[in-house]
Amino acid sequence: MLKQPTVPDELVSRPIQTEKRSWRKVWEKIGSNFTLLLLLFWALVSWFPLYWMVLTSFKKGQQAQALPPGLWLKEPTLESYQHVLSSTFPVLRWLANSLFVSVTVTVFGLLLCAAAGYAFARKRFRGRDIIFWMVLSTMMLPGFSRLIPAFMLTLLLNLHDTYWVMILPGLASPYAVFLIRQFMLTLPSELFDQDRIDGAGEIRLWWQIALPLT
Incomplete structure (x- = not known):
């Protein structure tokens, strides 16, 4: 078969x-x-x-x-x-104040937090980790618990009824320092070593390498 x-x-x-x-x-x-x-x-x-x-x-x-409320405009005005x-309230002044404070806090807060994050990530000094964890520990405090101490401090420094009372507390953000520090830890050391060989200082390394990448 x-x-x-x-x-x-x-x-x-x-x-x-x-x-x-x-x-x-x-x-x-x-x-x-x-x-x-x-x-x-x-x-x-x-x-x-x-x-x-x-x-x-x-x-x-x-x-x-x-x-019921309408979801579309019938007669826009x-x-x-x-x-x-046209009211007596200085609305334009309020808008200008908000714009000035927000831009100032964003620009200078970014520079300050980026400098702190660079120091915690790329520099080695005594007590670095302890200081970093102390900065992070401030994130655990509720915002309401800092209202009265912050108000008393502004009265002591005679900063009430000024722009500084809204700008200075927003410049230092522990969360921003943490994020920038974690990102800068991922940057390869070769980026900084080759410029150090050319004679670049820490400020130049932070300004020309770390900050643009951040």
Whole structure:
């Protein structure tokens, strides 16, 4: 009797593996689409308060207080902006104060925290780790527990009713120091060693290498 040709096991299992891979791709595509829809929904939920704030600013008083509230503008108006700008309250001065304080705190706070993060990451000195953990420990204190001591300190230094009382507390951020320090630890030492050979000092290394990469 003639022997029937046998099919190798690899050829038999190959269609099954191909089918499993196709189903796996289908489920991966479904999962990625579901994740995309979930992120899109979360983005819409996050942006809705901003959309509602801008929408309400262009409504009249009765439209803004109407129930149920409308999600679209029917008769846009600038009455709210005219009322605010023509009022006796110095709104423009308030906006200028907020802009000045926020820009100052952002720029100088970044420089100060970047310098501290560079020192904790790239320099070796006695008590470095202890000081770093002391800085991090301040993050555990609730903000309300620092209100009265901060107020008493501003009175003692005669800083109340000035810009400094809003700028100085925001310059030193333990969280920013921690983030910058952790990032600078990942920078290769060769970036700094080659400039040290060329005679660069620590300030130049921080300003031209560490800070731009941060």
